[in-house]
Amino acid sequence: MIVRSLVSIENSDRNVKAETWESRRLILKDDGVGFSLHDTLLYAGTVTDMWYKNHIEAVYCIEGEGLLTDKETGETYRISPGTMYLLNKHDRHRVEAKTNLRVVCVFNPPCTGQEKHDEEGAYPLLT
Numbered sequence: 001m002i003v004r005s006l007v008s009i010e011n012s013d014r015n016v017k018a019e020t021w022e023s024r025r026l027i028l029k030d031d032g033v034g035f036s037l038h039d040t041l042l043y044a045g046t047v048t049d050m051w052y053k054n055h056i057e058a059v060y061c062i063e064g065e066g067l068l069t070d071k072e073t074g075e076t077y078r079i080s081p082g083t084m085y086l087l088n089k090h091d092r093h094r095v096e097a098k099t100n101l102r103v104v105c106v107f108n109p110p111c112t113g114q115e116k117h118d119e120e121g122a123y124p125l126l127t
Contacts, residue, residue: 002031006039014113020046020097029110036110042066042097051092055107060084064101069094079103 004026009015014025020043027037042048044064049071066079071092077085079101087093095101 002027016113020048023105025111025113027110028113030112031110034108034110036107036113038105038107038111040103040105042095042101042103044097044100047094047096049092049094051090052087052107053090055109055111056090057087058084058106059087060104062102062104065098066101067096067098069096 006024006026009024009026014028016023016025022041022043024039025036026039027033027035029036042064051071061079061081061083063081064079068077068079068085069075070077071094077083079085079095
């Protein structure tokens with residue numbers, strides 16, 4: 001059994017910060033369960049372009065307001081608590097955080113914890 005809290009990883013290498021977001025990585029590849037679980041904050045007023053060409057990501061909003069844009073189609077979706085989106089086709093997307101936006105994300109294959117978005121907005125596939 002694995003038990004972790006946000007407080008326990010707050011000052012560890014599982015708490016990864018970037019310009020527009022902070023990702024608290026509760027479950028990672030080395031936990032050996034086939035997925036990773038992240039509690040992520042996207043900062044109010046920021047825009048983040050992403051493309052997970054190496055991962056499938058499910059995202060569930062638990063706090064805040066934002067706008068999701070499918071960069072292929074231009075379709076937009078309002079993100080608010082209770083909204084889930086699944087990037088099941090490695091979709092290129094943009095997230096605009098209208099307020100601080102808190103989401104819970106699941107990645108498959110699991111992240112190692114050391115990933116950073118590259119110039120395309122993607123995480124490399126680390127082993």
